[in-house]
Amino acid sequence: MLRQLLVWCLLVLVAGVVLAAPLLRRRFPIGWWYAVGFVPVAVRVLRSWRPLAIERGLTITRRPPLALLGTLIVRGQPLRPITPRIGIPRPRPGGLVVTVRMHAGQTPGGYAAAADSLAHAWRVHAVRVTSPERGRVRLTALSVDPLADPCALVGPGSADPLMCARVGRREDGAPWVIDFRAVPHWLIVGATQSGKSTLLSALVTRLAPQPVALVGIDLKGGLELSPVGPRLSALATTRREATALLEALVVETQLRMTVCRFAGARSVWELPGGKRPMPIVVLVDEVAELFLAASRADKDEAARAATALVRLAQLGAALGVHLVVAGQRVGSDLGPGATALRAQLAGRVCHRVSDSGTAEMVLGDLAPDAIDAAQTISADEPGVAILTGVGGDWMRARSLLVSPKEAVRVCAAHAHTTPHLPALAAALASCGKGAP
Numbered sequence: 001m002l003r004q005l006l007v008w009c010l011l012v013l014v015a016g017v018v019l020a021a022p023l024l025r026r027r028f029p030i031g032w033w034y035a036v037g038f039v040p041v042a043v044r045v046l047r048s049w050r051p052l053a054i055e056r057g058l059t060i061t062r063r064p065p066l067a068l069l070g071t072l073i074v075r076g077q078p079l080r081p082i083t084p085r086i087g088i089p090r091p092r093p094g095g096l097v098v099t100v101r102m103h104a105g106q107t108p109g110g111y112a113a114a115a116d117s118l119a120h121a122w123r124v125h126a127v128r129v130t131s132p133e134r135g136r137v138r139l140t141a142l143s144v145d146p147l148a149d150p151c152a153l154v155g156p157g158s159a160d161p162l163m164c165a166r167v168g169r170r171e172d173g174a175p176w177v178i179d180f181r182a183v184p185h186w187l188i189v190g191a192t193q194s195g196k197s198t199l200l201s202a203l204v205t206r207l208a209p210q211p212v213a214l215v216g217i218d219l220k221g222g223l224e225l226s227p228v229g230p231r232l233s234a235l236a237t238t239r240r241e242a243t244a245l246l247e248a249l250v251v252e253t254q255l256r257m258t259v260c261r262f263a264g265a266r267s268v269w270e271l272p273g274g275k276r277p278m279p280i281v282v283l284v285d286e287v288a289e290l291f292l293a294a295s296r297a298d299k300d301e302a303a304r305a306a307t308a309l310v311r312l313a314q315l316g317a318a319l320g321v322h323l324v325v326a327g328q329r330v331g332s333d334l335g336p337g338a339t340a341l342r343a344q345l346a347g348r349v350c351h352r353v354s355d356s357g358t359a360e361m362v363l364g365d366l367a368p369d370a371i372d373a374a375q376t377i378s379a380d381e382p383g384v385a386i387l388t389g390v391g392g393d394w395m396r397a398r399s400l401l402v403s404p405k406e407a408v409r410v411c412a413a414h415a416h417t418t419p420h421l422p423a424l425a426a427a428l429a430s431c432g433k434g435a436p
């Protein structure tokens with residue numbers, strides 16, 4: 001009797017779990033993955049590795065492709081392929097990681113090309129291929145899209161350390177942090193509607209509570225940066241204003257250099273707290289508008305603006321003047337200053353791009369492996385971008401979706417802390433414009 005009751009209870013429990021499975025999976029994706037999802041996928045990875053490697057040409061063979069058949073020499077695919085050695089899959093939140101030792105002569109590119117096939121065979125959302133050390137590739141299988149809800153990780157209430165801004169979420173589950181102390185200048189590139197201005201808004205809203213002066217250059221008539229206007233110490237909306245502002249910033253940087261030299265400091269961060277000038281972050285939206293000019297007078301102004309930007313990028317890092325430059329392209333077609341500027345912007349963010357040349361321009365010098373990944377970002381993933389890290393490392397991430405309403409609210413709340421920079425106000429006034 002007792003046994004029958006136990007069997008019935010067990011049956012009811014199993015039926016309950018089976019019926020509630022879709023709901024449990026949706027509500028607790030990470031817990032579900034560890035409890036139920038990981039083991040079958042890990043088994044699938046190990047069982048399918050050899051046939052997949054053969055199918056996708058990831059194997060090698062020690063036998064020569066030519067053989068003697070009677071009096072004929074024949075060429076063919078030799079038998080006995082040697083599969084690259086795969087490690088033990090290790091679970092991680094919402095996915096698994098497995099390392100593969102590449103054969104001599106192989107590069108991560110071949111594995112990246114096979115990523116889609118691996119994702120289908122393992123029945124996961126996606127497989128990412130990175131190469132953290134020479135001779136090995138790391139395959140990360142993601143059971144769900146971790147970037148589907150970037151707002152879940154960065155709560156609006158949590159504050160960031162000085163000169164750091166958590167602007168979104170990385171695919172490995174960690175927050176996406178723009179840290180100006182570690183990487184002083186940033187380049188954000190992406191096709192139209194890829195999420196550049198939203199990322200700038202996210203950056204401003206995260207920096208708004210900090211003792212940082214924010215300066216905007218928005219040659220789309222101020223349309224993009226106007227929601228965050230109250231927290232900007234200066235906003236230039238024409239090339240003339242931008243040039244005046246950038247040249248005033250160069251003078252400010254030179255003054256800071258003198259202060260540091262007299263104090264025997266190599267950067268503003270070595271100055272004592274009371275003497276340290278406030279860090280300045282200059283945000284440039286749609287940089288091409290600054291560089292491209294039609295008339296002769298415009299060209300002179302554009303050249304002056306480009307020179308000032310390059311000088312700021314060269315001098316500003318140690319002197320607390322930082323650049324964040326966003327645009328659809330930042331290539332040599334914009335003029336001689338554009339390439340020099342790009343070389344100085346070590347932090348790279350590449351949103352969806354419309355051609356491989358642009359991805360190569362942004363990522364080619366720092367993370368060539370990421371160029372293919374940047375081109376797979378689709379139009380229905382606004383805000384998704386490739387970030388470069390140290391040593392050619394890269395990562396997919398998605399910015400916080402900050403609505404204009406939210407940006408207005410946050411910036412209005414911190415408007416009273418906006419630093420007044422008289423030199424910049426004077427530069428704008430010389431063009432006939434008041435502070436924003």
Ligand SMILES: Nc1ncnc2c1ncn2[C@@H]1O[C@H](COP(=O)(O)OP(=O)(O)OP(=O)(O)O)[C@@H](O)[C@H]1O
Nearest residue numbers: 191192193194195196197198382383398399400401
């Ligand atoms: N992280 C995100 N998550 C979801 N949607 C986003 C995200 N970032 C941007 N979007 C959406 O994508 C659209 C385009 O964003 P945004 O204006 O920032 O693009 P842009 O690159 O600045 O475009 P343009 O070059 O035309 O100025 C907006 O409607 C925005 O709501």
Ligand SMILES: [Mg+2]
Nearest residue numbers: 196197198224
């Ligand atoms: Mg924009």
